Amino acid sequence: MKQYTFVKYQPSDAISSLINENSHTLLVLSRFNIALGFGDRNIGEVCRANSVDVNTFLAIINLMGNDNKPVLPVKSPVSIECLINYLYHSHQFFLNFRLPEMRRKFVAALNESEEDLNRAVLVYFDNFVAALKKHTQNEDKKIFPYVQDLLKGKQREKLPVVLSKQHEQIQTRLTEFKNVLIKYYPANKANEINSFLFDVFNCEKDLASHNAVEEYLFQPAIDELENRNNSTTTI
Amino acid sequence: MSQPVRISLFEPSVIIRHGLLSILNRLNAFRIEVFEIPDIDQIKSSLPWQKPDILIVNASIIGISSMNQIRKTIASPDLKCVALQTSLLDSSSLQTFDEVISIYDSAEQIIGKLTHIVVSQEDGNKLETLTSREKEIIVCVIKGMTNKQIADTLHLSPHTIVSHRRNITAKLQIHSTAGLTVYAIVNKLVSV
Numbered sequence: 001m002k003q004y005t006f007v008k009y010q011p012s013d014a015i016s017s018l019i020n021e022n023s024h025t026l027l028v029l030s031r032f033n034i035a036l037g038f039g040d041r042n043i044g045e046v047c048r049a050n051s052v053d054v055n056t057f058l059a060i061i062n063l064m065g066n067d068n069k070p071v072l073p074v075k076s077p078v079s080i081e082c083l084i085n086y087l088y089h090s091h092q093f094f095l096n097f098r099l100p101e102m103r104r105k106f107v108a109a110l111n112e113s114e115e116d117l118n119r120a121v122l123v124y125f126d127n128f129v130a131a132l133k134k135h136t137q138n139e140d141k142k143i144f145p146y147v148q149d150l151l152k153g154k155q156r157e158k159l160p161v162v163l164s165k166q167h168e169q170i171q172t173r174l175t176e177f178k179n180v181l182i183k184y185y186p187a188n189k190a191n192e193i194n195s196f197l198f199d200v201f202n203c204e205k206d207l208a209s210h211n212a213v214e215e216y217l218f219q220p221a222i223d224e225l226e227n228r229n230n231s232t233t234t235i
Numbered sequence: 236m237s238q239p240v241r242i243s244l245f246e247p248s249v250i251i252r253h254g255l256l257s258i259l260n261r262l263n264a265f266r267i268e269v270f271e272i273p274d275i276d277q278i279k280s281s282l283p284w285q286k287p288d289i290l291i292v293n294a295s296i297i298g299i300s301s302m303n304q305i306r307k308t309i310a311s312p313d314l315k316c317v318a319l320q321t322s323l324l325d326s327s328s329l330q331t332f333d334e335v336i337s338i339y340d341s342a343e344q345i346i347g348k349l350t351h352i353v354v355s356q357e358d359g360n361k362l363e364t365l366t367s368r369e370k371e372i373i374v375c376v377i378k379g380m381t382n383k384q385i386a387d388t389l390h391l392s393p394h395t396i397v398s399h400r401r402n403i404t405a406k407l408q409i410h411s412t413a414g415l416t417v418y419a420i421v422n423k424l425v426s427v
Contacts, residue, residue, distance in 0.1 A: 176408065
């Protein structure tokens with residue numbers, strides 16, 4: 001029996017309306033290297049033209065469209081290769097674009113003549129960036145190659161992959177940073193600090209959806225792959 | 236509370252479910268994360284990963300025996316179960332719940348009931364001002380001292396330091412030394 005599902009978007013939906021409904025899907029397009037300028041073409045056509053797996057694209061879009069909560073049925077046949085590609089580009093986005101840009105804005109928003117406090121808040125921000133970097137590098141250098149080996153059917157010693165706990169810690173760090181800044185930093189450049197804080201709020205959202213993709217799509221796919229490889233080795 | 240309160244909602248009627256969701260969205264005393272469960276068959280499989288703090292269920296459909304089973308699968312003593320009452324039910328079947336929401340409750344009543352549940356869960360974490368001992372400890376922490384070193388300096392046991400630090404974290408909602416440093420500078424606990 002087919003159960004009630006929350007699936008929102010289908011391959012036949014126009015990609016431009018998708019972006020209007022949820023602007024954060026712009027990030028998904030860039031991570032898949034899909035350039036704007038697709039006219040009235042639909043999701044399926046654009047994905048095929050850019051060699052992106054439609055199911056994976058839809059799984060990510062639907063997850064975001066459902067407030068980053070898994071869409072039923074939880075298991076959709078995603079392409080793991082495609083997912084790794086997406087996650088890798090997403091990491092690059094945070095570390096090479098989003099966070100450096102935010103830091104520049106932050107520095108420009110700080111009060112003059114409060115050197116000690118400014119140094120302290122910058123250390124606080126940089127600590128968050130360092131934690132995120134450590135986490136993403138672990139994924140780029142250890143977890144992704146491990147999963148790619150599994151895909152090729154290579155025998156690998158099991159790598160304990162539990163992503164959710166680390167995510168929670170990183171998200172809490174950013175939220176805490178934001179709250180401390182709002183509660184205690186006596187900012188006097190209102191426009192600049194507001195603009196920075198809007199970026200932090202957006203970044204929280206981006207991180208949450210990035211993490212949801214890892215936890216609800218990537219992690220189950222790894223688990224399934226490991227089980228499959230195990231069962232073939234025991235035969 | 237830094238983590239959002241996780242709420243799972245089992246109600247087969249999409250109209251009632253979304254009605255309740257729109258009221259939940261008006262909760263502003265704390266952050267929430269809501270999971271919808273539209274089908275009774277999905278309760279068992281979804282609760283283990285949803286790990287709700289609060290479970291709201293349609294009481295007319297669920298029945299006492301399956302309610303007890305659900306509590307067993309969750310196995311968390313902190314789980315609060317809320318009955319969504321859509322029809323007349325005898326009081327014994329409602330007694331197993333921590334709270335009852337009727338579909339004829341006003342939005343304010345529903346928000347009041349849910350807020351009460353959450354607040355009773357975290358009553359210890361009320362925001363208070365720091366004691367002078369706690370301020371002393373913050374200063375030591377941001378100097379990079381270990382709990383042992385702080386204990387020696389203040390002539391306290393390391394155990395006491397740990398419990399002070401736990402209280403500081405609960406009051407300020409700051410876990411990191413970098414965050415405490417900002418707090419200390421702004422509140423002039425340290426002269427730098």
